[in-house]
Amino acid sequence: MTVMELSNLSVTLRRRDVIRDVSLSVGKGEFIGLIGPNGAGKTTLMRAALGLIPFVGNSSLAAMPLAERAMAVAWMPQQREIAWPVTVETLVMLGRTPHVGALASPTDHDRSQVDAAIRWMGLDDMRQRAATRLSGGEQARVLIARALAQDTPFVMADEPVAGLDPAHQISTMQTFARLAEQGKSSLVSLHDLGLAARHCTRLVLMSEGRLIADGCPAHVLTPERLAEVFGISAWYQDTEQGPVCQPLEVIR
Numbered sequence: 001m002t003v004m005e006l007s008n009l010s011v012t013l014r015r016r017d018v019i020r021d022v023s024l025s026v027g028k029g030e031f032i033g034l035i036g037p038n039g040a041g042k043t044t045l046m047r048a049a050l051g052l053i054p055f056v057g058n059s060s061l062a063a064m065p066l067a068e069r070a071m072a073v074a075w076m077p078q079q080r081e082i083a084w085p086v087t088v089e090t091l092v093m094l095g096r097t098p099h100v101g102a103l104a105s106p107t108d109h110d111r112s113q114v115d116a117a118i119r120w121m122g123l124d125d126m127r128q129r130a131a132t133r134l135s136g137g138e139q140a141r142v143l144i145a146r147a148l149a150q151d152t153p154f155v156m157a158d159e160p161v162a163g164l165d166p167a168h169q170i171s172t173m174q175t176f177a178r179l180a181e182q183g184k185s186s187l188v189s190l191h192d193l194g195l196a197a198r199h200c201t202r203l204v205l206m207s208e209g210r211l212i213a214d215g216c217p218a219h220v221l222t223p224e225r226l227a228e229v230f231g232i233s234a235w236y237q238d239t240e241q242g243p244v245c246q247p248l249e250v251i252r
């Protein structure tokens with residue numbers, strides 16, 4: 001069973017080929033790290049897959065009617081602008097919008113999903129605070145909680161751990177890993193190769209709009225690929241606590 005199927009997807013922006021012929025299948029219970037250098041096309045691929053920008057090829061999500069798509073995938077974009085000074089709780093409840101009927105009030109189930117998302121992201125202490133008055137990292141956690149509250153089988157998040165402190169980076173990665181254990185799937189773009197190697201079940205590596213490698217961390221993060229795609233060397237080892245990848249030097 002798949003939660004997203006992309007086939008031969010290409011995107012041209014201002015006459016530049018930004019995504020070239022990408023095919024990708026996301027299965028149930030996968031936690032996929034989407035990695036690649038700045039400008040590789042990670043954000044563009046996710047936006048096209050969601051049907052937010054025009055593309056050539058096929059995306060199973062973009063093909064869905066809007067209401068169905070909102071039940072199939074939750075999206076956390078890179079831009080973390082919170083426009084209204086609503087409370088954290090209210091903002092997270094917005095994730096329930098696809099489930100709550102027009103003019104209907106949230107049910108006990110909606111409230112329990114919001115409670116769980118708030119708890120998962122460690123936001124209990126700030127649930128009545130105005131979301132606009134939180135720090136950047138706290139706001140990021142609120143937006144992840146909103147995506148979790150949507151309770152979809154698939155979450156796509158663009159750099160969800162950027163700007164979080166180490167403890168919250170780890171706990172956020174653990175949250176996605178726990179979702180995978182429950183049979184839900186995530187596709188998460190990341191720049192931290194250490195977090196990607198340690199927590200993701202699968203890595204997808206992009207460079208210059210193409211999919212370069214796809215598989216387990218040891219298969220994707222080879223010294224040759226790290227040198228060729230990122231221009232770095234790294235220390236990589238499978239340990240008792242899982243794979244450890246520590247970037248070391250710029251080699252070009």
Ligand SMILES: Nc1ncnc2c1ncn2[C@@H]1O[C@H](COP(=O)(O)OP(=O)(O)OP(=O)(O)O)[C@@H](O)[C@H]1O
Pocket residue numbers: 013014016018036037038039040041042043044045
């Ligand atoms: N609206 C646009 N018009 C033209 N080119 C664009 C547009 N948006 C993005 N691009 C280009 O497309 C390429 C891919 O950008 P994208 O944001 O998808 O990369 P990314 O891998 O997410 O990068 P980063 O890690 O820096 O966030 C880049 O070269 C970027 O300059």
